[in-house]
Structure formats: C-alpha cells, structure tokens
Amino acid sequence: MASAPPVSDSSASFPLQIDTLVKRFGMINAVDGVSLEVRAGECLGLLGPNGAGKSTAIRAIVGRVIPDSGRITIFGAPADSAAARAALGWVPQELAVYPRLTCRENLVAFGRYHGLSSSQLADSVAWCLEWAALQDRAGELARKLSGGMKRRLNMAAGIIHRPRIVLMDEPTVGVDPQSRNRIFEMIEVMRAAGTAVVYTTHYMEEAERLCDRIAIIDHGRIIATGTKEELVRNAFATRSQVFARFVGSADQIAAWVASRGGRMVDATAEFTVARSTEIAGLLDAAAKSGLELEDVSLRRPNLESVFLHLTGRELRE
Amino acid sequence: MILPILHTAMVSLRRDRAALALTFVLPIAFFSIFASIFGGQRDTTPKVTLILVDDDRSAASQQLVRGLERESSLSILLRPPSKDNSVAPDYTEATAEAAVKAGGAPVALIIPKGFGQNPIALGPQASQSGLQLLNDSSDAIAPQIVTGLLQKAAMTSMPASMAEERMKDSERYLGELTPGQRNRMDSYLADLRVREKSGALDSPSSSSGAFSGVIPVHERAVVGQDKKSPMVSFYAAAIGVMFLLFTASGSAGTLLDEADSGTLDRVLSSHVTMTSLLAGKLTYNTLLAFLQLTVMFLWAWAVFHVDLFSHIPGFIVMGLCTAVAVAAFGMLLASLCHTRAQLGAVSTLLILIMSSVGGSMFPRYLMPSAMQKAGLFTINAWAIDGFTKVFWRDQPVTALWPQVSVLLAIGIVLFVIARRIARRWEFA
Numbered sequence: 018m019a020s021a022p023p024v025s026d027s028s029a030s031f032p033l034q035i036d037t038l039v040k041r042f043g044m045i046n047a048v049d050g051v052s053l054e055v056r057a058g059e060c061l062g063l064l065g066p067n068g069a070g071k072s073t074a075i076r077a078i079v080g081r082v083i084p085d086s087g088r089i090t091i092f093g094a095p096a097d098s099a100a101a102r103a104a105l106g107w108v109p110q111e112l113a114v115y116p117r118l119t120c121r122e123n124l125v126a127f128g129r130y131h132g133l134s135s136s137q138l139a140d141s142v143a144w145c146l147e148w149a150a151l152q153d154r155a156g157e158l159a160r161k162l163s164g165g166m167k168r169r170l171n172m173a174a175g176i177i178h179r180p181r182i183v184l185m186d187e188p189t190v191g192v193d194p195q196s197r198n199r200i201f202e203m204i205e206v207m208r209a210a211g212t213a214v215v216y217t218t219h220y221m222e223e224a225e226r227l228c229d230r231i232a233i234i235d236h237g238r239i240i241a242t243g244t245k246e247e248l249v250r251n252a253f254a255t256r257s258q259v260f261a262r263f264v265g266s267a268d269q270i271a272a273w274v275a276s277r278g279g280r281m282v283d284a285t286a287e288f289t290v291a292r293s294t295e296i297a298g299l300l301d302a303a304a305k306s307g308l309e310l311e312d313v314s315l316r317r318p319n320l321e322s323v324f325l326h327l328t329g330r331e332l333r334e
Numbered sequence: 335m336i337l338p339i340l341h342t343a344m345v346s347l348r349r350d351r352a353a354l355a356l357t358f359v360l361p362i363a364f365f366s367i368f369a370s371i372f373g374g375q376r377d378t379t380p381k382v383t384l385i386l387v388d389d390d391r392s393a394a395s396q397q398l399v400r401g402l403e404r405e406s407s408l409s410i411l412l413r414p415p416s417k418d419n420s421v422a423p424d425y426t427e428a429t430a431e432a433a434v435k436a437g438g439a440p441v442a443l444i445i446p447k448g449f450g451q452n453p454i455a456l457g458p459q460a461s462q463s464g465l466q467l468l469n470d471s472s473d474a475i476a477p478q479i480v481t482g483l484l485q486k487a488a489m490t491s492m493p494a495s496m497a498e499e500r501m502k503d504s505e506r507y508l509g510e511l512t513p514g515q516r517n518r519m520d521s522y523l524a525d526l527r528v529r530e531k532s533g534a535l536d537s538p539s540s541s542s543g544a545f546s547g548v549i550p551v552h553e554r555a556v557v558g559q560d561k562k563s564p565m566v567s568f569y570a571a572a573i574g575v576m577f578l579l580f581t582a583s584g585s586a587g588t589l590l591d592e593a594d595s596g597t598l599d600r601v602l603s604s605h606v607t608m609t610s611l612l613a614g615k616l617t618y619n620t621l622l623a624f625l626q627l628t629v630m631f632l633w634a635w636a637v638f639h640v641d642l643f644s645h646i647p648g649f650i651v652m653g654l655c656t657a658v659a660v661a662a663f664g665m666l667l668a669s670l671c672h673t674r675a676q677l678g679a680v681s682t683l684l685i686l687i688m689s690s691v692g693g694s695m696f697p698r699y700l701m702p703s704a705m706q707k708a709g710l711f712t713i714n715a716w717a718i719d720g721f722t723k724v725f726w727r728d729q730p731v732t733a734l735w736p737q738v739s740v741l742l743a744i745g746i747v748l749f750v751i752a753r754r755i756a757r758r759w760e761f762a
Binding site: 076079082099102103107109116127130174178 | 596597600601603761762
C-alpha cells in the first residue's frame with residue numbers, strides 16, 4: 018500500500034491547522050477569519066447551510082483557492098508544498114472522474130497524477146476498489162455506474178494515494194439512503210485506519226453520526242466548535258425545547274409567543290424551558306390569552322437547535 | 335402563444351454571442367471572401383507572375399517583351415528579386431526552370447535565339463523557332479492566360495513582323511512582287527516600324543482575337559509532369575489541415591469538460607501542474623493530428639495514387655510541424671472559451687475563415703494578391719505550401735525550413751498564450 022512522503026510528524030503538528038483564513042470574492046467574504054485545527058485520527062465536521070463558506074474553505078486547503086490572508090499547514094508543512102499535497106486527499110462535491118474511463122482506469126489515472134509507482138498503484142487500486150465495494154465494477158465505464166457507485170468511485174479517486182488527512186466535501190449529495198450508509202461505512206473504515214477526516218455537510222444527522230467534533234460555519238465564520246454535547250450544552254445548558262402549535266390568528270399567536278420569550282419557526286412556537294414542569298404554566302397562559310392548543314412536544318436540543326439558536330435560521334435554509 | 339415563444343427565442347439568441355456570430359458574421363465573412371476571389375473586381379484580380387528569358391535579344395523579341403510588360407494581368411520577372419540591394423543576374427533558361435520548380439512563378443517564357451528571324455508562325459516553318467512556355471501543372475490557369483496574352487502582345491506590338499511574314503508567304507506561293515509593289519510594301523513596313531517605336535500601336539483595343547495562334551508556343555510542364563492526379567496531393571493537404579483544425583479544437587475542448595465537471599480542479603490538486611497538464615494535452619493533440627494526417631495520406635495513396643512512400647521524410651516533418659501548430663491553436667481556443675458551445679461556434683467561425691483565406695478550399699493563386707498575403711497569417715497556407723513542396727515539387731526536407739520555422743513558431747506562440755490564459759483555471 019502506498020504511503021505519503023514524509024512530512025513533519027512531531028506531536029505538535031496537527032494534520033490540519035488553519036489560522037485566520039480570509040477569502041473574499043468581490044464584496045463577499047466567503048471565508049471570514051476561519052481558524053481551526055484537526056487532530057490526528059479525528060473526524061471534524063464542518064456544518065453549515067449552502068453558501069456558508071464550507072466548500073471555499075476546503076478549496077483553499079487543497080490549493081484551488083488562493084486565500085487573501087491566513088495560513089494553512091498540513092502536518093506542519095505549508096498547504097501548497099509537495100509534502101502537504103501528498104499527505105492530503107480531497108473528495109470534491111462534484112463527480113470529478115473521467116466518464117469514459119472504467120473505474121480501474123480512473124483510479125490508475127489519479128494514482129499516476131499523485132506520483133504513485135506501478136507497484137504502489139496496483140496495491141492501491143485493489144485496496145480502493147475493495148474499500149468502495151467496486152471490485153465487481155472495476156471494468157465498468159464510470160458514466161454507466163449508478164449515482165451511488167459514482168459517488169463511491171469519486172471518493173476512491175480522492176484517496177488513491179492513501180493520504181493521512183482527507184477532505185470530504187458533501188460526499189453524500191444526491192445519493193439514496195442505502196448508498197449513504199455504505200459511504201458512512203467507508204468513512205468509518207478509513208477512520209479506523211487512523212486517517213484524519215474533514216467532513217462538510219449541511220445534514221445534521223451525518224455530522225452527529227460521523228464527527229468527533231463539529232465546527233458550525235455561517236457567513237464564512239466559525240460560530241461554534243466542539244463535540245455535539247458541548248455545542249448543545251453551551252447553547253442550551255440543561256434546558257429543553259418546547260414546540261407548540263396553536264389554532265387562531267397568526268399575528269395574535271406570534272405576538273403572544275414573543276411576549277413569552279419564544280419564537281415562531283414555520284408556524285410552530287418554540288420555547289426553551291429549564292424544567293419540564295414549566296410546560297403546564299406555558300399552556301395555561303396560552304389558554305388565558307385565548308389561544309387554542311393544537312399539539313405540544315418536549316425535545317432535548319440537537320445540532321439543528323444549536324444552529325437555529327446561534328444564527329436565527331434553520332440549517333437547510 | 336406564438337409571441338412569448340418568439341420573444342424567448344430572440345432574447346436567448348441575443349445573449350448567445352457565439353450563435354449570433356455564426357448567424358450573422360460567418361455568412362458575411364464567407365460571402366466577402368468568395369466575392370473578392372470570384373467577383374471579378376478589376377483592381378483586385380490576381381496577376382500571373384511570368385518569368386521572362388530573352389535569349390534572342392532581337393528587335394522582335396524586345397518588342398514582344400515590351401508588349402508583355404504592358405499587360406496589366408502579368409507581373410513580369412526578368413531576374414530574381416534582389417537581395418542586399420545588389421541586382422541579381424537575369425534569368426536563364428536553367429534558372430527560370432528551377433524557379434518554376436521551386437514555386438517562384440507558375441510559368442516561364444523562354445524566347446530562344448533566332449526567334450527574331452522568323453517570329454510569326456504562319457507557314458510550315460512555324461515550329462522552328464517557337465517560344466518555350468515552362469509551367470507548373472498545379473496551376474492550370476496561368477499557362478492559358480500567358481498563351482492568350484502572348485498572342486495579343488504579338489499582334490499589338492509586332493505588326494511589322496506580322497506584315498513582313500505574310501508578305502514572304504505571299505511571295506513564296508504567288509511569286510515575287512514587282513519592284514513597284516516591293517517599294518510600296520517596304521514603305522508601308524517602314525511606316526509600321528516607326529509607329530511601333532512611337533507607341534502608336536499600343537492601344538489594347540487594336541488587338542483582336544481573330545489572330546490567335548500567330549506565335550508558336552511549345553508548352554512544357556516542368557513540375558508535376560509525371561504526376562497522375564495533379565491536384566490530389568494538394569487537396570489531401572488542404573482538406574487535411576482544415577479538418578485537423580476542427581479535430582484539434584474539439585479535442586482541446588476536453589479541457590472545458592474537465593473544468594466543468596470538477597475533474598480539472600482535482601487533477602490540479604495533485605502533483606500535476608497546469609503547465610504539465612497543458613503540455614500533456616498538446617502532445618496528445620499533436621499525435622492525434624499527425625495520425626489523422628497519416629490516415630488521410632494513406633487513403634490518398636491507396637485510392638488516388640499519391641506517391642506517399644517516396645516522400646516519407648518530408649511528410650513526417652511537415653506532418654509533425656502542422657500537427658504542433660493546429661494542436662496549439664486548439665489549446666488556445668479552448669483556453670479562451672468558457673463553454674463547449676462557445677468553443678464550437680468560435681472554432682467553426684475561425685477555422686472556416688482561415689481555411690478559405692489560407693487555401694484549403696481553393697488554391698491561393700486564384701486569390702487577389704492582398705488576400706494571398708492575408709493567407710500567410712493562417713496555419714493552412716504554410717502547411718499547404720510545405721506539403722506542396724514535398725509532394726508536388728519533390729523538394730528536399732531542407733527546403734522546408736520556412737514552413738517548418740513558421741509552423742513551429744505558431745505552435746510555440748499559441749501555446750504560450752494558451753498557458754497564460756489558462757491561469758484563470760489555476761486559482762480562484
């Protein structure tokens with residue numbers, strides 16, 4: 018199996034370290050002072066809505082975008098160095114494979130582009146085909162594969178040179194749940210082998226399932242970082258969320274919800290309570306205000322709640 | 335319902351510059367090119383270059399030379415173009431033949447010694463002192479123009495010789511003139527000679543087609559005399575280069591596909607640099623173009639008997655240089671364009687114009703001189719000239735240096751420009 022050329026491997030060198038990265042496109046700050054690091058063997062999730070700056074940050078790391086300022090290092094080496102490129106794998110959001118080449122030919126081509134020797138290539142192609150469960154389709158043209166298989170080939174092409182840190186930019190876009198699970202398994206295998214992963218997504222469930230730590234990004238800024246539990250605790254402490262729907266005038270409902278410190282999200286009133294016993298008082302006040310309750314539920318906050326709490330917007334807006 | 339559809343289509347067309355160019359610019363450009371070539375505009379009619387060798391240097395031959403020099407349709411060369419301000423010696427029969435073989439002129443006229451003694455051919459001795467017309471058989475038009483103008487010049491510039499020759503014929507067949515008749519005849523001839531010298535007979539309107547064929551002309555092809563199909567090798571190169579340009583631009587368009595699909599970004603994130611990527615694609619497109627030319631000439635050899643195998647070195651040199659130039663041209667177009675559709679439209683526009691001006695559709699010698707000069711800015715013209723040297727004139731590889739130099743220079747310059755423009759893909 019191929020291995021990356023030597024890079025600084027001191028314990029002080031993170032697989033990825035970003036320091037106040039800034040990238041502007043005209044008047045738009047696509048990435049606005051992002052700083053973060055990825056630890057060895059860690060899966061860091063970059064969670065944010067479309068247009069939040071996730072892909073721009075990833076493209077800056079792989080050298081496809083020149084930052085206006087900031088510093089990026091891979092195992093201590095500048096991101097544009099040969100050593101960093103060898104240690105870094107990238108799975109772009111697009112299906113960036115050659116449609117008229119077979120799976121095997123695609124992997125060989127990208128392996129050669131990464132400078133693998135013939136012997137390294139043979140081992141690595143075999144490993145990648147097995148990893149992506151594409152052995153049976155090795156001789157199939159890429160354009161004839163199903164959507165899920167194309168995604169897996171896209172991922173395999175990104176790690177053909179066996180990088181020690183892999184950037185995955187929304188690798189599950191447009192795939193069915195079965196293929197998505199298969200992709201999760203592939204990532205877990207990779208992580209078990211000690212590879213650090215940066216995983217961008219706007220799906221909260223994916224971030225919760227795969228990531229050790231999550232950085233929430235919005236308008237080009239990291240607005241919170243931590244494990245899922247840390248993020249929820251920092252945003253809500255031990256409080257829970259109450260969701261209630263009422264029958265009646267929307268304006269009247271909204272005014273009452275605001276007066277009780279809640280907010281309306283998609284015709285649902287949302288309140289944060291420290292204890293579940295507070296629900297009774299809330300519903301009693303609603304009845305006294307002439308609002309007819311339709312349904313009510315109590316829920317522990319999740320990443321979606323954290324994002325909403327921090328930005329005032331839903332993750333998938 | 336028709337109006338909204340019409341509006342949508344018109345707005346779409348207005349915003350599609352490539353489609354607009356194909357719709358309006360290409361037809362106008364083509365019309366202008368063809369109109370210039372075949373429209374009969376007098377001030378742009380192509381002149382035939384004629385090498386003239388006067389070995390006789392008699393009064394009659396000099397009159398004929400002057401008569402030909404007065405023809406506006408001819409560009410007379412008495413000696414090679416001077417270099418370094420030194421005047422080159424006049425052409426001889428040998429150097430004139432060599433010049434026609436080398437493509438310096440499509441036709442040469444040799445006035446042999448003794449022509450002046452019997453310049454007009456009306457009797458059985460007509461062929462004895464005839465003029466020699468050396469021609470390049472790839473140009474079927476030039477010898478015919480020269481032959482026609484030759485007869486016209488004889489009629490308008492040598493009337494005394496004409497009259498004298500006819501007098502001799504009369505005496506030969508009807509008996510000698512009486513002294514009185516002889517005196518009147520001599521007086522008339524003297525008058526004619528005075529008028530010849532004074533130029534009073536120079537008016538073109540004094541000529542008449544009724545006397546065609548009064549000067550015997552022996553025509554001899556010095557190039558292509560043993561070729562079975564004079565124009566086949568020309569068209570193999572001419573058509574070949576045009577389609578090479580189409581293939582090269584289409585093939586270079588994979589760059590746009592890769593940019594579109596994200597593959598280009600992925601490749602550039604590996605150890606592959608933009609320069610090595612473009613160099614790799616240039617190499618591929620060069621080999622593809624050379625293979626395409628090879629297939630074309632093999633077909634021409636198998637079906638049309640073009641003598642490919644006697645010209646292998648020249649074919650390889652010209653084929654590779656042409657392939658480099660067209661491949662770089664394709665790379666430049668691909669780097670300039672933003673979409674496949676744009677590339678298709680721009681390449682069609684440019685290639686058809688280049689091919690028509692550069693001689694891929696009809697020989698450049700048919701074109702006005704200004705257009706012939708414009709053709710020198712095209713890959714087609716240089717490639718066709720080179721292949722003509724190889725297959726038509728049987729010239730050695732060393733004679734290809736101008737074409738090789740220009741085509742390689744075109745290839746290098748276009749590639750450097752393409753590389754510079756491709757920076758837009760390198761980084762955002």
